[in-house]
Amino acid sequence: MKVYKANILYTKEKDHFEVLENGYIAVGADGRVIKVAADPASLGIDISQPHTTWNDEDVEFVDFGDRLLIPAMNDLHVHASQYRNQGLAMDLELMEWLQSYTFPEEMKYADTLYAERMYRHFVHDLWRVGTMRVCAFATIHTESTHVLLRLFQEAGMGALVGKVAMNRNCPEGLSEPLEEMLKGYESLIAEMLHEASLPQNALYPPLVRPIITPRFVPSCTPEMLRVCGELAAKYQLPVQSHLSENKDEIALVQELEGTWYGDAYNRYGLFGQTPTVMAHCVFTEGEEMELMKRNEVVAAHCPTSNLNVTTGIAPIRQFLNEGIRVGLGSDISGGHNLSIFQMMVYAIQLSKAYYQLHREQPYLTLSEAFWMATKCGGSFFGKVGSFEPGYEFDALIIDDGKLNHDNYSLLERLERYIYLGDDRQIVHRYCRGKEILEPKD
Amino acid sequence: MKVYKANILYTKEKDHFEVLENGYIAVGADGRVIKVAADPASLGIDISQPHTTWNDEDVEFVDFGDRLLIPAMNDLHVHASQYRNQGLAMDLELMEWLQSYTFPEEMKYADTLYAERMYRHFVHDLWRVGTMRVCAFATIHTESTHVLLRLFQEAGMGALVGKVAMNRNCPEGLSEPLEEMLKGYESLIAEMLHEASLPQNALYPPLVRPIITPRFVPSCTPEMLRVCGELAAKYQLPVQSHLSENKDEIALVQELEGTWYGDAYNRYGLFGQTPTVMAHCVFTEGEEMELMKRNEVVAAHCPTSNLNVTTGIAPIRQFLNEGIRVGLGSDISGGHNLSIFQMMVYAIQLSKAYYQLHREQPYLTLSEAFWMATKCGGSFFGKVGSFEPGYEFDALIIDDGKLNHDNYSLLERLERYIYLGDDRQIVHRYCRGKEILEPKD
Numbered sequence: 001m002k003v004y005k006a007n008i009l010y011t012k013e014k015d016h017f018e019v020l021e022n023g024y025i026a027v028g029a030d031g032r033v034i035k036v037a038a039d040p041a042s043l044g045i046d047i048s049q050p051h052t053t054w055n056d057e058d059v060e061f062v063d064f065g066d067r068l069l070i071p072a073m074n075d076l077h078v079h080a081s082q083y084r085n086q087g088l089a090m091d092l093e094l095m096e097w098l099q100s101y102t103f104p105e106e107m108k109y110a111d112t113l114y115a116e117r118m119y120r121h122f123v124h125d126l127w128r129v130g131t132m133r134v135c136a137f138a139t140i141h142t143e144s145t146h147v148l149l150r151l152f153q154e155a156g157m158g159a160l161v162g163k164v165a166m167n168r169n170c171p172e173g174l175s176e177p178l179e180e181m182l183k184g185y186e187s188l189i190a191e192m193l194h195e196a197s198l199p200q201n202a203l204y205p206p207l208v209r210p211i212i213t214p215r216f217v218p219s220c221t222p223e224m225l226r227v228c229g230e231l232a233a234k235y236q237l238p239v240q241s242h243l244s245e246n247k248d249e250i251a252l253v254q255e256l257e258g259t260w261y262g263d264a265y266n267r268y269g270l271f272g273q274t275p276t277v278m279a280h281c282v283f284t285e286g287e288e289m290e291l292m293k294r295n296e297v298v299a300a301h302c303p304t305s306n307l308n309v310t311t312g313i314a315p316i317r318q319f320l321n322e323g324i325r326v327g328l329g330s331d332i333s334g335g336h337n338l339s340i341f342q343m344m345v346y347a348i349q350l351s352k353a354y355y356q357l358h359r360e361q362p363y364l365t366l367s368e369a370f371w372m373a374t375k376c377g378g379s380f381f382g383k384v385g386s387f388e389p390g391y392e393f394d395a396l397i398i399d400d401g402k403l404n405h406d407n408y409s410l411l412e413r414l415e416r417y418i419y420l421g422d423d424r425q426i427v428h429r430y431c432r433g434k435e436i437l438e439p440k441d
Numbered sequence: 442m443k444v445y446k447a448n449i450l451y452t453k454e455k456d457h458f459e460v461l462e463n464g465y466i467a468v469g470a471d472g473r474v475i476k477v478a479a480d481p482a483s484l485g486i487d488i489s490q491p492h493t494t495w496n497d498e499d500v501e502f503v504d505f506g507d508r509l510l511i512p513a514m515n516d517l518h519v520h521a522s523q524y525r526n527q528g529l530a531m532d533l534e535l536m537e538w539l540q541s542y543t544f545p546e547e548m549k550y551a552d553t554l555y556a557e558r559m560y561r562h563f564v565h566d567l568w569r570v571g572t573m574r575v576c577a578f579a580t581i582h583t584e585s586t587h588v589l590l591r592l593f594q595e596a597g598m599g600a601l602v603g604k605v606a607m608n609r610n611c612p613e614g615l616s617e618p619l620e621e622m623l624k625g626y627e628s629l630i631a632e633m634l635h636e637a638s639l640p641q642n643a644l645y646p647p648l649v650r651p652i653i654t655p656r657f658v659p660s661c662t663p664e665m666l667r668v669c670g671e672l673a674a675k676y677q678l679p680v681q682s683h684l685s686e687n688k689d690e691i692a693l694v695q696e697l698e699g700t701w702y703g704d705a706y707n708r709y710g711l712f713g714q715t716p717t718v719m720a721h722c723v724f725t726e727g728e729e730m731e732l733m734k735r736n737e738v739v740a741a742h743c744p745t746s747n748l749n750v751t752t753g754i755a756p757i758r759q760f761l762n763e764g765i766r767v768g769l770g771s772d773i774s775g776g777h778n779l780s781i782f783q784m785m786v787y788a789i790q791l792s793k794a795y796y797q798l799h800r801e802q803p804y805l806t807l808s809e810a811f812w813m814a815t816k817c818g819g820s821f822f823g824k825v826g827s828f829e830p831g832y833e834f835d836a837l838i839i840d841d842g843k844l845n846h847d848n849y850s851l852l853e854r855l856e857r858y859i860y861l862g863d864d865r866q867i868v869h870r871y872c873r874g875k876e877i878l879e880p881k882d
Contacts, residue, residue, distance in 0.1 A: 083846070084846055084847050086857070086860070086861060087856060087857040087859075087860030087861045088849075088853055088856060088857060089856075090789065090807070090856070090860065091806055091807060117846070118846060118847075121846045304790075307790035307791075307793055307794060308790065308793070310793040310796060310797060310804070312797055313794070336786070336860040336861065337860075337861070345777070348531065349745075349748035349749065350748075352748055352749070352751045353748060353754070353794055355751060356751060356753055363751070365532055366531070366532060405524070405525055405558070405559060405562045406525050406559075408529075412529055415528060415529060415530075415531070416527070416528040416529060418528075419527070419528030419531065419777040419778075420527060420528045420777065420778070422863065
């Protein structure tokens with residue numbers, strides 16, 4: 001057992017924080033939280049004894065002093081293969097930006113050496129900003145996608161990695177024939193099944209797994225969408241894609257599939273038949289929202305992308321009111337910022353802009369944004385994002401001393417860290433109970 | 442003469458960048474730019490000679506290699522006395538936030554020791570984020586305002602520092618009788634006149650000066666507004682205040698003064714009779730916009746504040762179309778971020794949100810945002826914010842090596858620095874030709 005002492009903050013419920021000043025958290029050998037407690041006695045530990053003898057077993061005790069201990073960040077939507085383009089060409093709208101920046105960049109990933117170089121920066125920087133779980137888009141290229149899976153495995157971080165399926169409305173170099181796509185997925189799945197069969201993975205599904213990733217309806221023929229759905233069902237794999245980001249795109253889906261966007265995915269078994277996360281959902285309403293709710297589809301809210309790509313603002317309050325789960329996504333490179341802490345800030349700010357227009361929908365509170373970034377977003381990866389018993393211990397230790405000019409409460413310190421802080425203040429990172437050290441850049 | 446070699450980027454005009462790869466910039470002993478040139482020969486320098494003998498005079502040559510050299514940042518609206526509250530209580534709307542967080546904090550500045558401690562952090566952090574000129578609100582407290590002036594002087598940074606005038610609609614501890622207010626201003630002005638008379642200040646107005654600062658119309662009686670206008674006229678001092686930020690506030694001004702907001706200031710000589718900057722201007726339109734244009738009132742656009750305090754989005758494109766000058770402001774602590782680079786990002790993003798609603802007003806480009814942060818905002822301080830001949834040399838050296846995973850053009854590097862960078866990449870700072878070293882924190 002490991003026992004950590006620190007100022008512990010997390011969100012069991014979206015409406016308020018659990019705050020333990022100088023609290024204790026016990027983590028089992030399986031990497032799961034045993035208990036959070038205000039004092040070690042309630043962990044069955046006799047505090048009068050040296051901590052090495054606590055509880056008659058080996059207890060590794062770490063006192064983090066005045067630092068903050070919070071759940072690690074989860075990024076529910078990011079394009080690993082667009083990392084070079086982060087913060088570039090922010091003057092363009094979606095379709096032009098895809099054609100002139102995004103597609104040309106993704107083509108480079110036919111070269112696995114290029115892929116490895118860029119993906120290393122990507123994985124390193126996710127680590128840097130405290131994101132321990134991620135739903136990532138790779139490209140159509142199977143070998144490069146293997147590279148990304150391997151880099152996450154080496155780092156010890158959790159990732160659902162999507163080989164992108166696409167075969168229409170895209171440049172030739174990014175269109176993959178159906179059989180190639182299928183073969184590529186089978187090879188990625190075989191690697192995962194091998195990983196899962198290893199003795200060290202007996203307790204858990206592998207931290208890094210493939211996720212079925214049709215790019216979006218307009219770039220996949222009906223046949224390719226059907227095969228994606230079949231793959232998801234056959235191997236019980238999760239699904240990720242884009243939904244209702246842009247009005248032109250929505251009209252195009254209607255034209256191509258003769259139905260509304262969510263229904264198009266649903267017909268092919270790609271809308272909650274297995275765990276599904278859909279990015280953006282800016283214009284989702286009515287029956288699409290109903291179907292997301294019924295099928296337990298998770299929304300990945302990407303607030304910087306909503307702004308940068310001028311798509312509009314997703315109706316997050318309404319999703320929450322409907323009980324639809326929402327996580328946060330950086331959406332590099334539509335989004336420009338990899339930090340999920342900054343996504344919290346932007347999510348709150350965008351909800352305020354939305355509130356300016358729709359006063360009946362109150363803006364997001366800090367605890368709601370934090371809950372989306374941790375427990376709610378983390379739920380897509382299993383029991384992740386909270387410190388309740390049984391949750392995998394994904395955590396960050398924050399040394400915010402340099403941000404504190406004065407006396408602040410623990411909640412004020414957390415709010416200030418979220419608004420003002422950056423990776424400099426993250427001093428330790430844990431994923432599934434293990435400390436994650438800096439990956440090679 | 443000093444000659445700097447680097448990759449030089451700046452905006453003479455708002456519509457495009459001047460870009461000199463491996464360019465040269467010559468700065469005179471008076472701290473003003475002599476010339477920017479692609480090669481040293483056109484600076485009258487014989488490059489075949491050792492640089493110490495260039496041009497028959499002492500030339501101090503610094504080669505910054507592959508780094509970027511850009512104008513320093515100008516912050517046209519920030520509350521120095523709210524620095525403790527940065528990133529706090531972002532869940533509240535303007536009026537509640539003033540009453541429960543802002544006013545209580547400002548009262549603490551009756552204590553000059555407290556003021557010195559907080560103002561040191563503030564000045565230090567402005568330096569850190571590359572802001573070399575600032576229009577700052579202090580508090581009503583004259584002694585503490587002297588402290589802030591002195592800290593800027595010691596740092597060598599440019600600042601217009603406002604003792605806040607207020608005597609109604611505020612807690613008793615922040616209401617200052619008219620005579621006290623006048624006495625306080627006279628003492629700050631006397632210090633400035635003394636500074637200006639020193640031999641080392643023969644060439645320039647002092648870098649640090651008082652600015653007439655009625656908090657906003659609702660917190661000043663007509664008499665106090667009148668005295669503010671008289672002080673500005675008598676000493677030819679600039680003016681700063683808030684304008685049309687919030688609909689309730691606008692209604693209150695109408696009720697108190699029986700006219701619209703801009704006209705209320707104008708009647709008291711506080712709307713362009715001397716150089717004037719007005720923060721926010723979210724709801725400025727029609728005759729108020731006309732009057733700003735006619736009186737050459739500058740708008741301080743505070744995009745994070747627009748979002749955080751749920752005021753709405755200022756119509757920046759329209760200001761630019763009208764030829765009204767706009768600079769950027771961090772507006773700590775309504776804004777949460779002190780970096781004017783981040784204000785550029787937010788200004789572009791907010792203009793995109795505005796564009797969602799008003800398609801006839803295209804969103805801001807990167808060069809427009811940069812121009813607002815540098816040359817346009819800088820114009821409030823004199824010839825500041827560009828590298829044209831005669832401009833005061835306010836500059837930053839950016840070492841963006843760590844942000845470059847790949848080959849990028851100079852403009853792409855600048856865009857990435859603005860979107861992704863932070864103070865870690867700012868390696869030198871200059872104000873009025875002098876290198877500014879880290880002030881004591």
